[in-house]
Amino acid sequence: MTEAPESAGPNGRAHTRYTPGTPCWVSLMVHGMAATQAFYGELFGWEFEPGPHQLGPYVRALLDGQEVAGIGQLPPDRHLPIAWTPYLASDDVDLTAESVRLCGGTLGVGPLDAGEAGRLAIGSDPSGAVFGIWQAREHLGTGAAGAPGTPAWNELLTFEAASVAKFYEALFGYEERPVALAGFDCVTLCLDGRPVAGIHGVGHALPRDRGPHWLTYFEVADADTALERLAGLGGHVLTAARDTPHGRVATVTDPEGARFALIQSSR
Known part of the structure; x- marks a missing residue:
């Protein structure tokens, strides 16, 4: 993230x-x-x-x-x-x-x-x-944010961040904000100075069966509890919960294989 x-x-x-x-x-x-x-x-x-x-x-x-x-x-x-x-x-x-x-x-x-x-x-x-x-028109989009069960963030996982960031910048006029993390190829897309999405270049670490793809983060009250519930419902944990500057994060799939992330945001 x-x-x-x-x-x-x-x-x-x-x-x-x-x-x-x-x-x-x-x-x-x-x-x-x-x-x-x-x-x-x-x-x-x-x-x-x-x-x-x-x-x-x-x-x-x-x-x-x-x-x-x-x-x-x-x-x-x-x-x-x-x-x-x-x-x-x-x-x-x-x-x-x-x-x-x-x-x-x-x-x-x-x-x-x-x-x-x-x-x-x-x-x-x-x-x-x-x-x-x-x-x-009548449907404006997601109507809630910040609460458990709502989308919290969207991040593009791709081979290399800079070139594909130019594509999205051309579409919507994003301002690019490089992320100052040693060894990480990350760009944040901003509108009017506020972050709205991220791009993370991971090179050959991309899943072979997926290629570049967008990853949606969903807010949860407790990441570890949510992982236990997910596993009991037939989902799969791809990366165990880990602490990040933005909260506790894990990457998972649902029973049909759709990838998404769980985040217990820092408060």
Whole structure:
């Protein structure tokens, strides 16, 4: 984790509307919808509501009535890596999607409408890491932050940070802030002086079956307790909990193999 995330507003509420370039939503496409909902419901205390139906079988995860994430179903014949995907806010998804192409990225889905919720596209950066773009209408994005069970941070794990950082900077005008850690290839992406996401170059330490990918951190009250619960629910621990300047962190997967991180933030 390259930088502490922005703090939430009063009562853990996030922004009403996200600045373009800010991660505003995370979504997961899986094969077993019911089993996945049961896993994350037990792990994070999420409840679920269906929709938008334009995305096929899809549910929104709620925590204390606030939307925090989405889970959708992959078609049976689609054998894609199961992965959490962050969505970056945009005021014009069509223009941003065109910029993805012009800057050397690839567009995989859309732009397309998700009913009255908003408009989206899914692309990949020049290194192959997948991310989404979200233009909000009725659905503004993640509605809570700072509380256990909410997304806390998004970090790109890639071969080398500087070159791919230029791609994202061209899309959203991020300011780059190098992280002063000896031996670490890290860049923090900032908007208006505040950190919104990180890029971590790890070279050949990338998983062979994944390649460059975005990693979402979810807040937990106690990292060690959450790891025990996760293992009991069929998840897997990839890196044991360790203390960092930003809190206690562990990297894990859910039963279908989606990687994510747990963080017990420093208070």
